[in-house]
Amino acid sequence: MSVRSEYAVFLRGVNVGGITVKMAALREALSALPVEGVTTLLASGNVVLATGLGAMELKSRVEQALRDAFGYDAWVIVLDRDEVRSLIDACPYPADDASTHSYITLSSDPAALDELWDATAGDGTDERTRLSPVATAWRCPKGSTLDSPMSKATAKPKFKATTTTRNLRTLLKVQAAFPPEPAA
Incomplete structure (x- = not known):
């Protein structure tokens, strides 16, 4: 087997x-x-x-x-x-909030995520937290996702092959879709 x-x-x-x-x-x-x-x-x-x-x-x-x-x-x-569970557990932001959206940007290349992190530093309009070498959590005010620094940065062609972003609610749905773990 x-x-x-x-x-x-x-x-x-x-x-x-x-x-x-x-x-x-x-x-x-x-x-x-x-x-x-x-x-x-x-x-x-x-x-x-x-x-x-x-x-x-x-x-x-x-x-x-x-x-x-x-x-x-x-x-x-x-x-x-x-890894999915760990990222969700490490995310300090709420899945549902009346005023903000919480996202996790995933990357297959830690260096690309480092570059994104540096490119969006110091702006002050988004809150962000590095969850792992391949994931960053961030949130922004509702209605301004596409205008947020992280969203604009991840849309650049050089990050197309190595990053994707999901809202935290989607990651929770993905986690729930895994079959139940066998009892220990």
Whole structure:
């Protein structure tokens, strides 16, 4: 019996900016890989699945499957179940707040996240916290997400292949989509 790990896969930039991927078609494309239990959440490219592949191999195979099936230059971030839980637990911001939105920017490249961190320093309009080498939590006033320094920075082409952002509510839904853990 092979070791099976559970992962969340976050697609960058689908169903915005002209790249349309139906979640049923996404499930079908990924089900052709050596994975099980492919579950999609929302229409923004969030997937939970299990596989015997390691995270880097899964990332490579998912990106190629997306390129083949949908004809776009696909990039994904892959986190295992424990990494998702750890980021949520480390986030100091509320998932729901009357005046702000809480986000987590994920990166497959710690150096890119360092560069984003430096590029958005000192502005004072967003609150932000580094959660790990590959994740930064930030929040901004409701209604100003696209105008926030972090949102503007992550939209730059040089970060396209290495970052994606989700609101904290979405990460909570992803965490809830993992199958229940076996009792100890």
